[in-house]
Amino acid sequence: MMKLQITAAAILLLTGLSVTGCERRDQPEPLSETANFTLPEPIANNAVAVADGPDGLTLYSFNGLKAGKTWNDTSNAAYACVIATESCETIAPVPVPEGRLASVAATVAGKIYILGGYTVAPNGDERSTPEVFVFDPETGSYQQREDIPTPVDDALAVPYQDRFIYLISGWHDEGNVSVVQMFDTQTGAWTEATEFPGTPVFGHAGGIAGDSIIVSDGVASVFADGRRKFVAAKLTWRGDIDPKNPTQIAWRGVDAHAGLALYRMAAIGDEAGQRIIFAGGGDNPYNYNGIGYDDVPAKPSDRFFAYDLKSDSWQELGRLVEPSMDHRALAKVEEDYYILGGMDAEQKVTNRIVKFRIGK
Template sequence: MKWPISGMAALLLILTGCERSPQPEPVSQIAGFVLPEAISNNAVAVAVGPEGPTLYSFNGLKAGKTWQDTSNAAFACVIATQSCQAIKPVPVVAGRLASAAVTVAGKIYILGGYSVAENGDEVSNPEVFVFDPASGEYQQLADMPTPVDDMLAVPYQNRFIYLISGWHDEGNVSIVQMFDTQTGAWTEATPFPGTPVFGHAGGIAGNSIVVSDGVATVFADGKRKFVSAKLSWRGDIDPRNPTQISWRGVDAHPGVAKYRMAAIGDEAGQRIIFAGGGDNPYNYDGIGYDGVPAKPSGSFLAYDLKSDRWIELGQLAEPSMDHRGLARAGQEYYIIGGLDGEQKVMDRIVKFRISD
């Protein structure tokens, strides 16, 4: 629905390309339950477990924020009972940061991420696991052809998973890798045409993907530097041939570029929801590559696919950053763990609801 705009609001819309929602700000609050331990940079997903709809968290970074604090821990939070418990960890030798989790046909696929050695070396990992919420067991599947971390992962047609851009060992890549959960086969889809990035966010609704922000690499004075990339791209998938994606640049969201926002697609609303995120690129401890501590955002926005326009939705109960996804169960959205304004790893769960 289009709402009338006048005066200064109209000027703001022209200048920013973002429509302020005239509806009451969505209610955002701290959930009544917490994770068994603080975790950040964790892959999150929702699936129906033995006790009903359940929030799941896999891998991530524990409170110490050193190489030794990379984790393969997994947690399940049952929404009906508002209780969380540790479950069988992801079956990898070392912890994983910047992995992704996607639910397809009732099972959760956990993909990639990177491991950190004592000397600081970081390696992008190729492993893919499928987790069965009914049994609590993992099964390892075919490795991704190009190992990536800090990529965007989205499901399609309750069958495919796209991995878009991300970091591979020594640099960002523009490839879009597509995994067929029915056949176990990997193929490449139309490459991402924007600046290759890591730590970007996005989601899918219908046949359309939106990718926003992230971190690009540039070379200055003979050195590699990491810089915020304020960009937004829309990709429209050919449903008859899912490897074909028609990409086009769209308006960036208002405000500064954000790093590791929580995001997910809203199928019914035909929009992509984005929440939180950091204002300065960093590795994993929350301190920027430039030495300046990152600060989290408290805003959440939507990219409306029908109008090709950003809409500001409101403010979170508490700002947060360092997310690898936004979870949705019913009409409520959940941010699970992350870093706070003091770069502290949290066990907190924040939830909010958005009106249609």
């Protein structure tokens, strides 16, 4: 995924992607803090999920990038952070011989599914990987499941009906794909759902609440000056699922959020509030070291905001205590949202855990 970036003006010219959004509201007071516990070591681009472990509700992290930020720092490490005791420990790694970047995770029926990602060879070659593992929090063991038909990394994964997992768009070896792949955790069957109609992207973010999915931003592929380049994509799509036939998704474009497009935000659905929460993200697309394809270091955002499904509008919610980027997803435990690891304002991989709560 060696990519180049061009300017926002060129994005408009080449792709027609919208950069409009809702009017920015007055900024609320920050409602976030640095947690009293940290990951066992710095890690970024890690797949995160929440499940009920042996000691209660637990934050889990799988795979990712270690502090050195080279091909050799791709990791298969896994960590468990128990909320009740505010403590983290290293657990059995994901059973792959090489580390994985940009994999995703989703919790279904009390177990965590870890899907896809990519490997980096010493010469820089990158390969999307098809493996799916299910992690049992009670036993701490992994079981391999059916491979992803179209291996993807930097994709979006959302669970549905405590049975299905959708993998939406993402990068496959040499290009972005529009396919929406649906995994039935009960039967092990993969099915193609309604194709993602937006510009195919990687590094996008989103979530699900009820029967509705929101997908926002990411990086798109365009051709300019006779070659392919990769640009930040300022777009948001809503997908409404037919609950009687989950392969059918009615997609429609909606307003983009305020401000710049953001890459690798942390996001999750808020079922009770019927909204999708987004936090952090980088302002400049990059591969895995935090330095943009234009050689400009990416800077993380400190915003957290939401797309309200009821009103089809964006809400500004607050500011993170520390800007953060290079994430796969948010984790939620009761009323608190957690960001595990990532990169800071100096593109340094961190073991920090940031949590925030959304005001009523």
